[in-house]
Amino acid sequence: MIRTRFAPSPTGYLHIGGARTALFSWAFARHHAGTFILRIEDTDLERSTPESVEAILQAMEWLNLEYDEGPFYQTRRMDRYKEVLTELLASGHAYHCYASKEEVEIMREQQRAAGLKPRYDGRWRPEPGKTLPAIPAGVEPVIRFKNPAEGSVAWADLVKGTIEISNAELDDLIIARPDGSPTYNFCVVVDDWDMKITHVIRGDDHVNNTPRQINILKALGATLPLYGHVPMILGADGERLSKRHGAVSVMQYLEEGFLPEALLNYLARLGWAHGDEEVFSMNQFVEWFNLDSISRSPAKFNPEKLLWVNQQYLKIADNDRLATLVRPFMEQQIGPLADSPALPEVMQLLKERVSTLVELADAAHLFYRYVEPTAELLEQHVSAESLPALQQLTAQFSQIEWTREAINSAIKQAVTDSGLKMPKIAMPLRVIVAGIPQTPSIDATLMLIGQSTVIQRLQQQLGKLVN
Numbered sequence: 001m002i003r004t005r006f007a008p009s010p011t012g013y014l015h016i017g018g019a020r021t022a023l024f025s026w027a028f029a030r031h032h033a034g035t036f037i038l039r040i041e042d043t044d045l046e047r048s049t050p051e052s053v054e055a056i057l058q059a060m061e062w063l064n065l066e067y068d069e070g071p072f073y074q075t076r077r078m079d080r081y082k083e084v085l086t087e088l089l090a091s092g093h094a095y096h097c098y099a100s101k102e103e104v105e106i107m108r109e110q111q112r113a114a115g116l117k118p119r120y121d122g123r124w125r126p127e128p129g130k131t132l133p134a135i136p137a138g139v140e141p142v143i144r145f146k147n148p149a150e151g152s153v154a155w156a157d158l159v160k161g162t163i164e165i166s167n168a169e170l171d172d173l174i175i176a177r178p179d180g181s182p183t184y185n186f187c188v189v190v191d192d193w194d195m196k197i198t199h200v201i202r203g204d205d206h207v208n209n210t211p212r213q214i215n216i217l218k219a220l221g222a223t224l225p226l227y228g229h230v231p232m233i234l235g236a237d238g239e240r241l242s243k244r245h246g247a248v249s250v251m252q253y254l255e256e257g258f259l260p261e262a263l264l265n266y267l268a269r270l271g272w273a274h275g276d277e278e279v280f281s282m283n284q285f286v287e288w289f290n291l292d293s294i295s296r297s298p299a300k301f302n303p304e305k306l307l308w309v310n311q312q313y314l315k316i317a318d319n320d321r322l323a324t325l326v327r328p329f330m331e332q333q334i335g336p337l338a339d340s341p342a343l344p345e346v347m348q349l350l351k352e353r354v355s356t357l358v359e360l361a362d363a364a365h366l367f368y369r370y371v372e373p374t375a376e377l378l379e380q381h382v383s384a385e386s387l388p389a390l391q392q393l394t395a396q397f398s399q400i401e402w403t404r405e406a407i408n409s410a411i412k413q414a415v416t417d418s419g420l421k422m423p424k425i426a427m428p429l430r431v432i433v434a435g436i437p438q439t440p441s442i443d444a445t446l447m448l449i450g451q452s453t454v455i456q457r458l459q460q461q462l463g464k465l466v467n
């Protein structure tokens, strides 16, 4: 039974990299009909905040990345960590170290001065036949893990291939602080063990932690999970993705008018591929997903491509859903919307022309709020020769049934009767009725704005021009 987890530290928003890690762990579990677990790694009390926890949960919900177990909070598992610490001390896999921070710093400096790699020298590490220093009074010890001195740690990384680290490279890691609180790597180990995680899929910024975690798991007699370390996401400039590259918080994409399925689809392709497929459903992704197809080199974040993917999803999105999503964006700008025209119909007309919900909202405003054309626009588009034709058309509009077809034939008739070219009629219509020269097709636009409104605006503006 496959069990994966996503284990964010709540020290900020869920960012793009975290969301992709969550997506890959989720998809792997789903592909194998396994279990996906959410674990909040909140032991760093100084940097963890309840707001960040909330933000992570919200983002997971928005992205629809459903977890089967959790959220588990490390801060609520302290008793368990202390229990395991006691076990490790008892079995001789961990020991108390009374060296103060300052002492360790001096030790490191001396090593650096001697051209050596700075590391804990093992002065409190018990060995057969070794006499330990006298325990200093009034010092609360840390607990260190007794890392194997010989050999190496190797694992077949599911993304990167075999990785082997010599134990000589690894310090005796501090697993509990002087106040008894367990440290990061130790909590991860106990959790992965207790939660029976079979596959640890995470960013490759954790590769350095893995040999330490494996050694502790071995000391506990735990079954080792398999590890897959996913390469980082870089900005277009090749630097690690950061705020400089635009939005990095997942929820900012909600604010910028992205659909969650579009963001997920884009993230799925960030460092993973199935042939040349670009646009696919999450069901399809789950069916295809495997760790073998994750690229070994870092992926580059491309905001233009994300926009393109979003556009593909907007085109096929349900009109009622789009209306629900776009309404808040619109009302924020122009207040409560009139009932007519029906917002879903406006969505149908506009959704193929935009890349985000924000653009969709902007394009939809004209159907609910009349901005009168400026004098410059009128002068530019309404020529003296088109005036009579527009007046005639206005009269004609009051006599037809208000359908797209009828509007279209009335306009064509006006073109024929006046001998003018189509733009000489259509452009002034746009400018007068919508207040702007760019609208979707003129017949559909007029139809949605409504018969009486169209006639009234034409009369109003033409009246001004004639006088």
Ligand code: GLU
Residues within 6 Å of the ligand: 006, 007, 008, 009, 041, 188, 201, 202, 203, 206
């Ligand atoms: N809490 C870690 C982080 O947010 C992830 C730890 C892990 O996946 O093992 O980077």
